[in-house]
């Protein structure tokens with residue numbers, strides 16, 4: 329089997345079969361065999377299906393094809409179509425719920441699956457087999473050819489997620505739908521919707537109307553998050569927004585049609601300043617002047633995982649009225665979201681206000697608790713009880729392990745992989761989303777030119793991720809997820825820029841067989857996907873073309889090493905302040921920076937044309953490295 333896999337895998341890299349088109353599928357399918365020949369779409373093409381459950385995907389495909397081809401392709405049940413979607417009458421075990429087979433010949437295309445989810449993914453693969461112009465939103469006159477292939481494909485992991493933070497920056501429901509559409513193309517099946525935080529409460533809770541009347545709005549501030557001015561006395565809170573329950577239902581339906589499950593997050597007991605602004609009585613300090621935070625600094629970080637909140641953003645775990653509040657919230661959330669999981673946060677909860685609160689201290693004494701972390705564990709166990717009563721399962725960030733994990737909790741490992749390892753060893757399910765491989769809010773290229781953030785994560789690092797930690801029983805690893813926090817993201821197009829292409833790397837990590845990883849091949853596919861995204865109007869970064877500058881200090885000298893993520897680029901540089909070009913020094917080997925206040929400029933070229941951004945490191949930048 330392994331030999332067969334390798335053979336078929338190598339076959340998939342043979343890039344040219346005479347006149348047959350090159351195949352660039354992301355994520356890489358499990359088995360792909362390219363045959364001679366192709367099928368050409370025409371106005372005579374039909375889309376058929378064998379079961380009413382296939383109607384949605386068949387209609388979706390016909391609509392998409394007609395937009396760019398200008399044809400009037402119809403979908404219909406009963407008669408075999410030239411593109412045929414069939415549900416297997418007897419399930420093929422290895423395909424599971426999301427797998428599919430796709431066979432294209434000169435006569436047409438047949439996609440089969442056990443479940444509509446698999447047909448949806450077969451459709452996405454078919455679209456990627458077609459010329460990139462299929463993504464056009466207007467008619468293009470060209471030859472629409474599908475190469476002849478045989479594909480068998482199914483996911484490595486059942487949880488393939490992206491988290492979108494809509495609290496720090498509000499995205500409209502149309503934007504969220506567009507995001508769902510984009511992630512589903514790459515076979516992500518989970519949108520973790522971070523709906524509440526210090527900077528905005530985004531989901532209508534009818535029994536607690538102030539959560540959105542007050543909690544969804546903050547004062548207008550722009551610029552670096554964490555350095556903005558505090559709200560002024562009496563200043564109107566005009567920036568924000570929220571989803572009505574009707575909006576939420578609409579988004580859930582849209583997602584379900586694309587095999588995307590939405591996992592809502594209500595982040596408690598920390599990260600709750602927006603809720604406290606609406607209902608101050610749910611905190612220990614009960615400060616009626618609490619405001620939704622506009623991105624001002626209210627915390628101190630000490631670099632060892634320790635921190636202090638200067639403003640109280642935590643719920644009071646010792647107050648029964650807080651659990652009544654949460655019961656109301658989760659009753660409505662549970663009724664809206666059909667999936668089994670509700671994410672309850674649990675991250676970065678400062679315990680300092682609890683340590684000063686008589687009620688919390690009395691509870692600790694009564695329960696014989698030694699550490700304030702046990703208060704959070706107590707809180708989470710009660711929240712788990714609330715969710716269980718509504719038929720839901722609790723998932724939270726890895727801090728929920730501290731002080732004793734709730735009995736049936738699932739853990740999202742974000743502070744590296746250790747939380748995931750610990751949870752799995754305790755027999756809890758885990759979703760792997762470590763900062764080091766999966767935080768797509770981090771800078772994706774050279775730090776001086778990418779939008780500012782305190783850490784970096786290149787696409788190659790995302791691609792190198794292996795979600796199953798060594799020594800852990802794989803059955804506990806549900807899968808993985810990329811997280812898009814939006815403190816520094818103030819528009820939807822910037823959210824896209826941060827997501828792509830790193831999301832493509834993660835899609836392959838979570839879907840494709842581990843054995844099929846191949847960086848050079850993946851980079852080629854990414855470049856082809858850039859063209860697709862450009863046709864469709866999806867923003868993406870091109871940071872993979874930029875030079876990577878490493879500065880190593882040795883005996884008081886700075887040794888410069890240049891490289892690039894995309895193989896085979898030419899790198900030119902200057903150290904005399906002039907603009908680098910093909911007339912400048914071409915990089916071959918590491919070199920010593922000359923003495924003096926030197927400015928280093930670097931740029932990449934391919935085939936004699938600039939392809940990367942110009943990077944300028946002034947003497948003060950170089951000193952810091």
Ligand code: ACM
Pocket residue numbers: 675676725742
């Ligand atoms: C997190 O990044 N605070 C989960």
